[in-house]
Amino acid sequence: MSFSVVRTRFAPSPTGYLHVGGLRTALYAYLVAKQNQGKFLLRVEDTDRERFVEGAIEDFLKALNWAGINPDEGVCLEGEHIAQKGDLGPYIQSERLDVYKRYSDQLIEKGFAYKCFCTKERLDGLREELQKKGEVPKYDRHCLGLTEDEINKNVSEGQPFVVRLKIPEGITTFKDEIRGDISYPNKDLDDQVLMKSDGFPTYHMAVVVDDHEMQISHVIRGEEWISSTPKHIILYNAFGWDVPVHAHLPLLLNEDRTKLSKRQGDVAVNDYINKGYLPEALVNFVAFLGWNPGDEREIFSIKELIKSFSLDKVSKSGAFFNTEKLDWYNREYLKNISMTDFMIGIKNFSQIESIKNFNEEVLLKIGDILKERISKYKDIDTMIEEGELQYFFDKPNLEKNKIPNKNCDVDKTKEYLSATIDILSNMMSDWSPENIKETLWDYSGEKGRGDVLWPLRYSLCGKDKSPDPFTLAYVLGKDETISRIKNAISVLNV
RNA sequence: GGCCCUAUCGUCUAACGGUUAGGACAUCAGGUUUUCAUCCUGGAAAUCGGGGUUCGAUUCCCCGUAGGGUCACCA
Numbered sequence: 001m002s003f004s005v006v007r008t009r010f011a012p013s014p015t016g017y018l019h020v021g022g023l024r025t026a027l028y029a030y031l032v033a034k035q036n037q038g039k040f041l042l043r044v045e046d047t048d049r050e051r052f053v054e055g056a057i058e059d060f061l062k063a064l065n066w067a068g069i070n071p072d073e074g075v076c077l078e079g080e081h082i083a084q085k086g087d088l089g090p091y092i093q094s095e096r097l098d099v100y101k102r103y104s105d106q107l108i109e110k111g112f113a114y115k116c117f118c119t120k121e122r123l124d125g126l127r128e129e130l131q132k133k134g135e136v137p138k139y140d141r142h143c144l145g146l147t148e149d150e151i152n153k154n155v156s157e158g159q160p161f162v163v164r165l166k167i168p169e170g171i172t173t174f175k176d177e178i179r180g181d182i183s184y185p186n187k188d189l190d191d192q193v194l195m196k197s198d199g200f201p202t203y204h205m206a207v208v209v210d211d212h213e214m215q216i217s218h219v220i221r222g223e224e225w226i227s228s229t230p231k232h233i234i235l236y237n238a239f240g241w242d243v244p245v246h247a248h249l250p251l252l253l254n255e256d257r258t259k260l261s262k263r264q265g266d267v268a269v270n271d272y273i274n275k276g277y278l279p280e281a282l283v284n285f286v287a288f289l290g291w292n293p294g295d296e297r298e299i300f301s302i303k304e305l306i307k308s309f310s311l312d313k314v315s316k317s318g319a320f321f322n323t324e325k326l327d328w329y330n331r332e333y334l335k336n337i338s339m340t341d342f343m344i345g346i347k348n349f350s351q352i353e354s355i356k357n358f359n360e361e362v363l364l365k366i367g368d369i370l371k372e373r374i375s376k377y378k379d380i381d382t383m384i385e386e387g388e389l390q391y392f393f394d395k396p397n398l399e400k401n402k403i404p405n406k407n408c409d410v411d412k413t414k415e416y417l418s419a420t421i422d423i424l425s426n427m428m429s430d431w432s433p434e435n436i437k438e439t440l441w442d443y444s445g446e447k448g449r450g451d452v453l454w455p456l457r458y459s460l461c462g463k464d465k466s467p468d469p470f471t472l473a474y475v476l477g478k479d480e481t482i483s484r485i486k487n488a489i490s491v492l493n494v
Numbered sequence: 495g496g497c498c499c500u501a502u503c504g505u506c507u508a509a510c511g512g513u514u515a516g517g518a519c520a521u522c523a524g525g526u527u528u529u530c531a532u533c534c535u536g537g538a539a540a541u542c543g544g545g546g547u548u549c550g551a552u553u554c555c556c557c558g559u560a561g562g563g564u565c566a567c568c569a
Contacts, residue, residue, distance in 0.1 A: 013569050048568055120567080127566090136496050136565070162567055179499070188497050188565090196567040203569050227498055227564040250500080250562095257561065285506095288518095292507060296517050315507075317500050318562065325506065325519045372532055405528075437527080450528040457529070465530035 003217035003244065006038030009074070010064075011207070011221075013045040014056035018063040019267040020321060021222065021252040021260050024286040028249060029220040030069045031287075031309040038217070042071035043210060044092040047200045057082055063269040067279050068302050074214075088214045093206050100201035103209050103239070104163050104194055112238035113194055115161045116143040117154050138190045139164065163195035165204075165231065165238075172230040177218075177247035177311045184230040192231045204228060208235040211244060218245045220311075223318075224259070247311050250290050251318040260321055267321075276349040276377025278337070281330040289319040299332060327375035334374070339367050346370075349377035362392060365475045369467045388463075392475060395484060396462025398491045405454035410492055416452045417459065417489050419443060421482050424473070431478050437470040459488035 010026035012018065018026075033040035042064075044057055061077040064070065073086035084091050107113035116139070127137040144166065146154075154161065167190070173183040194205040201209070211219060226248050236243045252260040260267055266275075272282055284300055293300070293308045300308065337345070343363060366389070374380055383389055390396075404413040423443055429435040444452035457469035460476060473481040 011569095015569070045569065051568065116567095123567090131495090134495065138565090160567090176499095182498070184498070190565075193567050198567075200567085202567070207569095222563095223499070224563055225569095230498095248499085253562085255505095259562075288506070290506090292517095294508070296508080298518060319507090320505060322505050322519075328519055369531085373530085441527080444528085448528090453528045463530085467530075469528080 003215070003242065005215070006033055006036035006217050007041065007215050008033040008038065008218045008220055009041040009043050009211070009214065009216050010069075010071075011043040011045050011210075012060050013048065013051070014060070015048065015051040015053055016056060017268045017270055018060045019260070020269060020272070020282075020286055021267075022060075023063070023067060023069075023269050023282070024252065024289060025220060025222060025249055026064060026069055027067070027283060027287060027305075028247075028291075028309070028311075028314070029218070031306050032218055032220065032311065033072070034306045035309060039072040040069075041074035041086065041091065041214060041216070042076065043214065044075050045203065045206060046092060046094045047196075047203065047206055049094075049198070049200065059270070063273070066273055067269070067283050069283075091214075093201070093210065096206075096210070097199060097201075099213065100195065100205055100209055101199070104201070104205065107165075107194070107238060108163065110238070111166070113163050113165050114144050115146075115151055115155075116164045116191075116193075117146075117159050117161045118142055136188065141191060144191075160197040162193045162197050164191040165194050165235065167191055167231075167234060172233050174229055174233050174243070174246060176226070176229075177245055178250075178314050179248065179316055182226065182229070184227075186230075186234075189230060189234075192228075194235075204231050204235070208232050208239075208241075212236070212239070212241045216244050218247065220247045220249065223248045223251050247314070249314065250316055252289060253318045253320045255320060257318070257320065259318075265321075265323075272326075274378075276345070276379075277326065277330050278333045278345075278376075281326065281333040284333075285326045285329045289321065290315050299329075330376050331374075334371055337371075339364070339371075342367060342371055345377055346380060350381055362475065366392065369471060391461040391463065391466070391472075395487060396460075398459065398462050398488055400491050400494065402464075403455050403458055403488055403492055405448075405451045408448070408451040408454075412451065413455050414489055414492050416447055417455055417485050417492075419447075420452065420456055421485050424478065424482060424485075427478075431474060433468075433470040433474040436473050440470075455488065456485065459485050 008029040010022075010029050012022060030040045032038070042061075046052055057075065058077070058080075061075070061082070065077060070076070074089070074091035075082060075084055077083070090096055104113065108115065118139075122142075123139070126140060130137045143164075167186050170186050171183055172186055172189070173181055176182050192204050193202050195201055210216075229246060229248075233243060254260055254265070262268075266272065269282070280301065283302055283305075284298075287300065287305050287309070288298065291309065291314050294313060334342070346363070370380060370383075374383070404410055420440065420443075423439060424436070427435070427439045429439070440452070440456075453469055457466060457472060460466075460469060460472040460481065466472065476484065
């Protein structure tokens with residue numbers, strides 16, 4: 001191979017939104033470029049005009065940017081606008097039509113490709129016929145036999161035509177960086193359309209021409225492209241170009257082990273952004289879907305990934321996109337985030353009204369509680385919506401029989417609660433969870449930890465499950481704490 | 495159906511011929527300054543089947559089986 005510089009690319013087509021499989025492909029390509037001091041480019045493959053989706057390019061770019069994967073060259077975002085940088089552009093295929101035309105003419109001239117005037121009807125009929133006979137549907141090369149005169153006549157009459165690749169005899173073999181040698185008998189290959197009748201190239205033509213023109217050294221893409229790679233190799237050979245390294249990544253799978261798709265859960269990167277996952281976590285997670293460093297480390301920043309990643313350690317089989325593991329990753333990253341960043345994260349993320357009920361002070365006080373209990377920012381909204389945090393604002397409704405600890409009678413409970421009020425009222429140290437705990441420690445130890453602390457905790461929140469009573473008391477403040485305990489005593493007196 | 499790819503705990507994976515088949519997530523049990531959460535400890539859990547090659551196969555080869563991908567003027 002004569003590529004002196006590593007140049008990789010991510011080449012999405014703007015037909016939808018970036019999904020997690022695409023994110024991983026982009027990430028791997030990015031890592032390979034970065035670890036070799038190479039360049040990562042982004043090219044837009046918009047040769048299918050019918051499937052073009054408005055805004056898709058921006059979406060790709062934004063999602064990639066969120067993940068920390070930014071192109072060195074090619075299509076990029078400048079503020080809110082799409083821009084292009086680099087000397088080998090344009091990097092949007094619809095702006096390169098003349099390039100493909102030039103190369104396609106060259107191919108025809110050299111006899112590697114030919115014009116085909118067959119109508120859609122004829123092609124459909126042919127396919128149907130072959131399928132009925134149980135044969136592989138392939139073009140029958142009807143137009144390969146056309147004479148020069150016939151071709152010229154058809155063209156001058158304005159008959160639409162496509163350009164087809166003339167597949168040579170033999171066997172085509174290529175080396176896949178992940179799977180090793182892969183061979184296809186050429187007789188199984190169809191005379192692939194290179195140029196469509198609308199003057200646009202097909203993917204196969206465009207990808208080969210552009211990868212060559214943009215000096216791509218590593219073609220890193222999904223496994224679904226394996227079977228069209230031989231056609232690309234034949235094209236490289238026809239042009240006399242060096243073939244870049246190919247690496248076909250295993251697919252990301254649904255739970256039923258089919259190719260990851262919508263319908264079976266969230267697949268768009270945006271879905272995960274909107275649920276409040278941290279970019280570092282998603283990146284770490286998808287990086288490990290199909291790759292690992294070979295030792296037992298699991299937490300890798302993108303910088304560490306650049307250092308450790310290698311294509312030959314990428315696995316060959318598809319991986320199920322398991323969000324439970326993703327949640328774990330996100331919790332790990334949440335642990336290391338500062339409280340300030342955590343607060344910013346919540347504020348930036350939360351869409352719902354309820355978060356606005358929280359004043360800064362309370363939010364800061366319950367930060368640790370929140371951080372420990374959520375997997376992702378969205379969970380906070382869920383907790384709020386389900387009223388799980390309501391006791392921080394409103395006095396709870398208490399059920400009398402739930403106030404005493406298990407096997408502790410009402411009179412004793414009243415006594416403990418009253419004593420707790422006294423102890424807390426006379427507390428001299430600062431009102432902090434640690435000090436509250438310390439203040440109550442001897443007394444509760446003496447009377448029975450659970451018998452004293454359970455009713456306290458329940459009095460403050462009215463829930464079977466909650467954070468510890470000291471934190472609760474701290475967040476509520478001394479006055480409110482005492483008021484709630486008094487309330488509990490009065491409930492017991494009813 | 496043709497062609498191609500793949501196959502280790504439920505899941506993600508490690509073990510580049512010799513290991514009590516390792517780790518992580520999830521799960522279960524126990525523990526930790528009441529509950530929940532966190533944290534700690536421990537348990538259960540896998541080499542698709544059949545043939546070879548070899549002193550020895552998860553590992554190499556073949557055949558099955560299963561799953562997936564692909565067979566467009568879509569990428």
